[in-house]
Amino acid sequence: MFSARISDLIDDRPDDGIFRVSRAIFDDPDIFDLEMRHIFERGWVFLGIADQARGPHDFFTTDIGRVPILVSRDGAGKLNAFVNSCPHRGSRVAQALSGNARLHVCPYHSWTFDSAGRNKNVKLKRAGCYAASFDAQNHDLPALPAFGDYRGFLFGSLDADVPPLETHLGEAAKLLDLVADQSDEGIELVPGAVTFTFHGNWKLQLENCSDAYHFTSTHPSYIRILEQRQTSNTKAAVKSVWESSDYWREDAKGVAGGSFSFPYGHVLNWGIFGVTEALPLYERAVALAERHGVAKRDWMFNMRNLSIFPNLQIAENASSQLRVIQPLAPDKTEMRTWCIAPKGESREARRQRIRQYEDFFNPSGMATPDDTVTYENCQRGFASRVDPWLQGYARGTTAAREGGNRFGELIDLHPAFSVLADAQLGDETLFRSYYREWARRMAGVLAP
Ligand SMILES: [Fe+2]
The missing domain is CATH 2.102.10.10 (Rieske [2Fe-2S] iron-sulphur domain)
Known part of the structure; x- marks a missing residue:
């Protein structure tokens, strides 16, 4: 019988400003088995x-x-x-x-x-x-x-004893609305699913989508290409939305974005892009403001990386990707990915979306391979128990606030915690939402 206690795995002491996660939850086969039975097979x-x-x-x-x-x-x-x-x-x-x-x-x-x-x-x-x-x-x-x-997002549970789906999604449902409301006709997956595996734990993917801190260090070649495109006279084949954003610029001033955390483990990290023609949604900018109001329209244009615990991610950054995380083993994960798009967009907008998608995402894009190689590096490092505690959940501790902020208020969004960040913060407190939910779901199985 597995003998670890939750406090051996998640060290959550808010009064002391401490939040640490043990390497064991990323590579221990017994923990993986418990995750499958109690997180995936007993919840939404x-x-x-x-x-x-x-x-x-x-x-x-x-x-x-x-x-x-x-x-x-x-x-x-x-x-x-x-x-x-x-x-x-x-x-x-x-x-x-x-x-x-x-x-x-x-x-x-x-x-x-x-x-x-x-x-x-x-x-x-x-x-x-x-x-x-x-x-x-x-x-x-x-x-x-x-x-x-x-609203077209389908969820299932193998156990009837779950809260209603509306309760599970809670306020995070409003972030799915920002996707679903981009077209009155609804959303679709652009033909061409891409499935790939990496030799790493499924929670590495969960974290990476919410990780603003890694962008400039893990993706330097992509950033160099962005800079080259800006300075070269030749017209770039792909217009990138990052070019119009300060989000990734380390010398940016002021609020660049932030994070929201929700009950049941859902999180969003976001950045201000502005209503820019670099986004294929630009052709609908006026219509969306008329239909949903300027604030909600502006939020649709923000960079948004949404995770619905435990396995859905919708990344609207360089392009729009829907990801399903499928854990296969403690150290093996399958990613099922699609370009998600509003129905009825013009051929030109769809073309732009797909070109941006190819540019950034998937094993053939410029970002995903950097990330998956990094996951595999982490997985190797997780073998150590010399000091089992990872320190990667501490950035933003003194910036995190209970409740929301003025940016969330714009769309009546009321998270459990929020952080406003400049380009340098790289909030890590949003990960805590994942692990608090993890601990909650394991509470019946592992001793406190
Ligand atoms: Fe990345």
Whole structure:
């Protein structure tokens, strides 16, 4: 039996200004197992967006922790989510990442299910010499005990004992609104999912998305290219939004952005970009202000890296990326990524979005490879227990405030904690939200 206590893993002493995290939670196999069972498999997990199963019988597959999941729209247009495992022998039924199927046939013994998960056929049933009790059993695909749709963002839980999805998302739902409201037609994933793995713990990705401190040190080649593009006379192939922002400039003055932390482990770090034509949303700037007000429109133009604990990230910085974090092992993580975009944008805006996306994101972009190499460097360092405590949760301690600030007020956003930052701060207190939720979820399993 695993004997660590939570206080051996998360050292959270607000009165002393101390917050430290042990290396053990990043590489210990027993802890990973507990995370899968108690964080991923017993709480709300992001599944995908409704538009991934747009029409009748459209489906996509994903996972909650180690459990395969099928999300399917039935013939009547209703979205359902099931455990993607045949009640017969347990095989995964749907194999494809996405598609359209009225019927899903298990590849093992051909038990067949319709798009509403109902068992339609047990192969050679009449010849099967089943007892009458067999017919009394439910042979359908088991529906997820909890399944929720917040404005097209789909979440599921393998345990019915979860707070309502609205409670889980809380104020952070308003940050999903900033994505969903960019078009009255809704949002979509640009065709071309990119999936990659790195040899590092899943929480490295969780942290990196919220980590303003690393940008200038981990991505120097990208920053040098930005500088070259600004000084060269040749017209850059890709207009980058960073060029119009002070967010990454170490000599920038004044408030450059900040962070918000929310209950249940959700966080946002953000920066001021301004309403700039460097963003493809610029063509809608006037219409969005008329529809939603200037303040909300301006927030849509801000740099926003949003994490919905434990596995969803929406990064709207150099371009717009939706990421699903899929832990595979203590030291292996799969990233499933898409360019997310408002429906109905012009061809020119979509082109700009995709070019910016390629420029920055994914194994072929200029930022993601820097990050994933860094994760793997961290993972190697986590092997040490000479001093198990990591010191990377301390920046911003005296800047963190309970509640919100004037920037959040603009969109009626009320976080649990907030930080206003200049370009040098690189707040790390927002990570605490992840680990306080981590500790809360582990509280029933590990001694305090
Ligand atoms: Fe990075």
